[in-house]
Amino acid sequence: MTGHVGGRAVRAAGERGGDVRFQLTDDQRALRSGVRELLARRFGREALRAAVERPGLDRALWRELGTAGFFALRLPETAGGVGLGLPEAVLMFEEAGRALLPGPLVATHLAAGNVPGAAEGETVVAAADGGGLLEWRAAADVVLGDAVDAVPLRSVDPLTPLHRVPASDTPDPVAVLLTAAEQLGTATRACELAVQHARTRQQFGQPIGAFQAVKHLCAELLARVEVARAAVYAAAVTADPADIAAARLLADDAAVRGARDCLQVHGGMGFTWEADVHLLLKRAWVRARRAGGGAESEELLARELLSGAGR
Amino acid sequence: MDLADTPEDAEFRARLREWLGKVLPTLPPKPSPDDWPGRRAHDLGWQRTLYDAGYADVHWAAAPTVRLIFLEETERAGAPYVGANFVGLLHAGPTIAAEGSAGQRARWLPPILRGEEVWCQGFSEPDAGSDLASLRTRAWRDGDDYVVSGSKIWTSHAEVADWCELLVRTDPTAAKHRGITWLAMRMDAPGVTVRPLRTLAGSAEFAEVFLDEVRVPVAHRVGDENDGWRVTMVTLSFERGTAFVGEVVACRRVLGELAREARRNGRWDDPALRRRLGLLDAEFRALWRLTQWNVSEASAGGVPGVGGSVFKLRYSHARQELYDTAADVLGDEALDLDRPWVLDRLSSLSYTIAAGTSQIQRNIVAERILGLPKGR
Numbered sequence: 001m002t003g004h005v006g007g008r009a010v011r012a013a014g015e016r017g018g019d020v021r022f023q024l025t026d027d028q029r030a031l032r033s034g035v036r037e038l039l040a041r042r043f044g045r046e047a048l049r050a051a052v053e054r055p056g057l058d059r060a061l062w063r064e065l066g067t068a069g070f071f072a073l074r075l076p077e078t079a080g081g082v083g084l085g086l087p088e089a090v091l092m093f094e095e096a097g098r099a100l101l102p103g104p105l106v107a108t109h110l111a112a113g114n115v116p117g118a119a120e121g122e123t124v125v126a127a128a129d130g131g132g133l134l135e136w137r138a139a140a141d142v143v144l145g146d147a148v149d150a151v152p153l154r155s156v157d158p159l160t161p162l163h164r165v166p167a168s169d170t171p172d173p174v175a176v177l178l179t180a181a182e183q184l185g186t187a188t189r190a191c192e193l194a195v196q197h198a199r200t201r202q203q204f205g206q207p208i209g210a211f212q213a214v215k216h217l218c219a220e221l222l223a224r225v226e227v228a229r230a231a232v233y234a235a236a237v238t239a240d241p242a243d244i245a246a247a248r249l250l251a252d253d254a255a256v257r258g259a260r261d262c263l264q265v266h267g268g269m270g271f272t273w274e275a276d277v278h279l280l281l282k283r284a285w286v287r288a289r290r291a292g293g294g295a296e297s298e299e300l301l302a303r304e305l306l307s308g309a310g311r
Numbered sequence: 312m313d314l315a316d317t318p319e320d321a322e323f324r325a326r327l328r329e330w331l332g333k334v335l336p337t338l339p340p341k342p343s344p345d346d347w348p349g350r351r352a353h354d355l356g357w358q359r360t361l362y363d364a365g366y367a368d369v370h371w372a373a374a375p376t377v378r379l380i381f382l383e384e385t386e387r388a389g390a391p392y393v394g395a396n397f398v399g400l401l402h403a404g405p406t407i408a409a410e411g412s413a414g415q416r417a418r419w420l421p422p423i424l425r426g427e428e429v430w431c432q433g434f435s436e437p438d439a440g441s442d443l444a445s446l447r448t449r450a451w452r453d454g455d456d457y458v459v460s461g462s463k464i465w466t467s468h469a470e471v472a473d474w475c476e477l478l479v480r481t482d483p484t485a486a487k488h489r490g491i492t493w494l495a496m497r498m499d500a501p502g503v504t505v506r507p508l509r510t511l512a513g514s515a516e517f518a519e520v521f522l523d524e525v526r527v528p529v530a531h532r533v534g535d536e537n538d539g540w541r542v543t544m545v546t547l548s549f550e551r552g553t554a555f556v557g558e559v560v561a562c563r564r565v566l567g568e569l570a571r572e573a574r575r576n577g578r579w580d581d582p583a584l585r586r587r588l589g590l591l592d593a594e595f596r597a598l599w600r601l602t603q604w605n606v607s608e609a610s611a612g613g614v615p616g617v618g619g620s621v622f623k624l625r626y627s628h629a630r631q632e633l634y635d636t637a638a639d640v641l642g643d644e645a646l647d648l649d650r651p652w653v654l655d656r657l658s659s660l661s662y663t664i665a666a667g668t669s670q671i672q673r674n675i676v677a678e679r680i681l682g683l684p685k686g687r
């Protein structure tokens with residue numbers, strides 16, 4: 001009799017129905033499509049290419065992002081913010097990564113509430129992120145962290161100006177997570193571009209996507225995106241440093257290798273300045289070096305294994 | 312998005328944990344890999360224990376989140392693996408539950424849940440592996456029976472199985488996917504011969520099964536005649552989508568043990584090894600999250616989607632990487648079969664082959680999820 005208590009709990013739980021919890025809520029879906037529409041309208045392909053030709057920060061767009069709540073998203077409503085949490089921020093940054101939106105988005109988002117005007121998109125904030133690099137120093141109104149001896153370098157990414165700075169203390173895990181979300185978005189775009197090209201480009205009388213060598217590159221692209229997505233969303237829910245470290249490693253891999261494979265699927269076109277593929281790869285490279293790169297995340301997880309925590 | 316237990320889930324978890332703490336120390340030791348009758352008895356005994364405690368049907372009847380809690384807690388506590396019950400509990404049973412008639416469900420499901428009958432899977436044939444739909448084992452109607460002749464191969468647990476989920480060709484003139492039927496066959500029926508095959512790990516995990524005019528009642532057909540391919544897809548989606556999920560938790564346990572062993576033998580001082588372990592931890596954490604995501608998506612007892620192929624693809628490779636890393640930790644001892652993980656490393660070699668090879672999973676992901684054209 002007592003032995004069946006467990007079984008009853010099982011059925012009771014089963015009857016609850018609609019037990020869908022680790023999925024986007026309707027509000028989260030709406031937020032995501034709102035951001036996606038805004039970015040498609042304000043930073044579509046033409047705007048992206050225009051930005052490549054005329055580097056610099058679009059202040060009007062920055063203010064629009066501010067109005068849309070991009071920076072104030074996690075500030076409490078009492079402080080004039082939107083009052084949402086990390087999962088919503090992650091969805092927003094994923095869209096930013098998908099659109100390859102340029103600018104010190106993470107730094108300004110984190111400065112909202114501390115630096116006047118950051119939340120509204122009036123002040124552009126750049127920050128040394130603990131690693132050895134500083135993005136967007138010249139365009140920023142406020143630069144946080146040790147940037148006195150910043151040395152400019154000729155950035156590999158046409159849309160991210162870079163300075164070398166002294167590496168500092170341990171990076172902010174939220175910055176790492178939001179970067180992972182951007183990487184996830186870029187990886188998703190790489191997968192979409194690769195699949196679209198594989199469907200339309202014809203060789204030997206058929207779409208190249210019918211060849212297994214190409215097909216399997218696309219399948220691996222998607223698998224990396226889906227695994228990274230689960231890791232990034234989970235880290236947004238738990239905000240656990242080890243989950244964030246895992247999310248970062250998988251998202252970096254999905255974005256960097258995804259862009260590489262996308263390039264391969266594009267053939268000679270992939271090696272051109274004109275195709276967008278290189279922009280994906282270069283941004284992914286820049287983000288993968290944020291906060292000093294992935295090695296520290298791997299070490300953190302290794303330490304975690306030893307301590308037996310998180311299991 | 313939420314990952315926290317509801318109060319009901321937390322209560323279920325606590326009760327299960329307490330029960331495991333009490334019952335696991337009372338279980339008999341695990342029999343040796345070569346002792347088939349012993350292994351069967353051990354695996355079925357555990358299922359019976361679950362049944363008596365009311366946990367037998369968690370895989371079938373519980374809400375997805377509850378099922379994950381069950382897998383998480385049993386693995387963490389080091390409870391026995393499903394073993395010989397794999398096919399019955401994790402894919403033949405769920406297929407019968409989804410596609411069988413009321414009578415078939417009443418006949419076959421309770422003995423699976425009570426740990427009384429073992430099932431095996433007779434799908435692959437010598438000339439039909441990846442191209443499963445080209446299978447040639449024939450079945451003719453004769454009165455109320457099918458008469459089945461042909462041969463199956465790689466049939467895991469065939470030696471100790473009572474039943475076989477069997478794919479046969481009932482219409483050799485139809486297109487290859489259209490002439491297949493899904494039957495439940497008794498393994499002790501006259502005309503069934505089992506010849507064990509030794510695996511590279513040394514034990515006989517699978518077998519060849521020869522079928523010589525075996526009579527299978529028409530009443531043992533699940534789904535319609537010649538509609539077996541559709542039923543097969545249901546079986547495979549359970550096999551790929553949900554059957555391996557619990558192993559992810561087990562892999563994370565092994566990873567922790569590896570870290571401690573590396574610390575003990577000094578390998579921990581090598582940053583390349585530490586980082587390899589850290590990266591693997593990231594992978595298994597993510598696979599567990601992907602599972603939670605997929606399972607949240609499917610409703611309780613529903614048929615998992617092709618997304619299972621993404622999981623299967625990544626998991627198979629991660630598992631092989633895990634045991635290759637174990638070998639890195641062990642050094643020379645990785646060549647000693649008496650060391651832990653060495654046999655596991657050998658078994659892991661099958662993961663990219665069994666239940667559909669990695670190449671086939673990539674085809675499925677590309678064609679069925681991404682919509683890329685089929686090759687000519």
Ligand SMILES: Cc1cc2nc3c(=O)[nH]c(=O)nc-3n(C[C@H](O)[C@H](O)[C@H](O)COP(=O)(O)OP(=O)(O)OC[C@H]3O[C@@H](n4cnc5c(N)ncnc54)[C@H](O)[C@@H]3O)c2cc1C
Nearest residue numbers: 432433434435440441465466467661664665666667668670
């Ligand atoms: C441990 C173990 C247990 C098993 N248990 C069972 C069981 O209980 N019941 C059962 O029915 N079966 C079982 N199998 C069989 C398993 O499902 C098959 O081995 C598997 O589907 C591959 O078929 P095959 O061995 O004929 O290889 P093949 O199909 O001959 O494949 C050989 C190689 O060719 C590649 N290949 C084939 N076709 C394609 C293609 N279209 N595109 C790209 N590459 C291709 C494969 O990926 C593989 O690398 C088991 C296998 C193993 C290893």
